[in-house]
Amino acid sequence: DQQVKQNSPSLSVQEGRISILNCDYTNSMFDYFLWYKKYPAEGPTFLISISSIKDKNEDGRFTVFLNKSAKHLSLHIVPSQPGDSAVYFCAASEGGGSQGNLIFGKGTKLSVKP
Amino acid sequence: EAGVAQSPRYKIIEKRQSVAFWCNPISGHATLYWYQQILGQGPKLLIQFQNNGVVDDSQLPKDRFSAERLKGVDSTLKIQPAKLEDSAVYLCASSRETGEGYTFGSGTRLTVV
Numbered sequence A: 001d002q003q004v005k006q007n008s009p010s011l012s013v014q015e016g017r018i019s020i021l022n023c024d025y026t027n028s029m030f031d032y033f034l035w036y037k038k039y040p041a042e043g044p045t046f047l048i049s050i051s052s053i054k055d056k057n058e059d060g061r062f063t064v065f066l067n068k069s070a071k072h073l074s075l076h077i078v079p080s081q082p083g084d085s086a087v088y089f090c091a092a093s094e095g096g097g098s099q100g101n102l103i104f105g106k107g108t109k110l111s112v113k114p
Numbered sequence B: 001e002a003g004v005a006q007s008p009r010y011k012i013i014e015k016r017q018s019v020a021f022w023c024n025p026i027s028g029h030a031t032l033y034w035y036q037q038i039l040g041q042g043p044k045l046l047i048q049f050q051n052n053g054v055v056d057d058s059q060l061p062k063d064r065f066s067a068e069r070l071k072g073v074d075s076t077l078k079i080q081p082a083k084l085e086d087s088a089v090y091l092c093a094s095s096r097e098t099g100e101g102y103t104f105g106s107g108t109r110l111t112v113v
Helices: none
Strands: A010-014 A019-025 A032-038 A045-051 A056-059 A062-067 A072-077 A086-093 A108-113 B005-007 B010-013 B019-024 B031-037 B044-050 B053-056 B065-068 B075-079 B088-095 B108-112
Touching: A010 A019, A019 A032, A019 A086, A019 A108, A032 A062, A045 A056, A045 A062, A045 A072, A072 A086, B005 B088, B010 B019, B019 B088, B019 B108, B031 B075, B044 B065, B044 B075, B075 B088
Parallel strands: A010 A108, B010 B108
Antiparallel strands: A019 A072, A032 A045, A032 A086, A056 A062, A062 A072, A086 A108, B005 B019, B019 B075, B031 B044, B031 B088, B044 B053, B065 B075, B088 B108
């Protein structure tokens, strides 16, 4: 049973436009959510996170939105750049931070076309 | 700051053979994790260490997988004997006591034939 779901295996966006990556979760005990970015042959790299006490967190071109009632979060990238092309993983944990077991989704492959 | 180092990068073995992976976390990171990422899936936690003690190994197949973190620094993950379904990328990550997110290594890609 998948606790973290990324239902879109892939997404293609034109350079300069907005990329929206979605993630749903089922475990109401999750209170910390993260997005990781992964290039081929490299490990995932931390991108942005959000605590369940917030509904939005912004860092430059990246914004994560959390809708607790819908158990849904999304990552917005504006404007999208070709260098953003990668696999994006949504992850969640209980216990308020990075100390816990992270549960990952299957990932969404983003392609940003010039 | 040096990243999380893992070796080897790639390994091909036959089923029923044994294999070991090595991880050197970021200096000062007390917590170390081993994740398994099967192709098309997200990473799945195998084991978590806090210094040299095991915090969570509930998803480690203990009949064939073992891990240790001597002296609370480097760690090794061993598979003996390997099965075809163990083919995956094995990721090591570390984190501080406080702070956001893990830092992952580049992983070891294991192919069992």
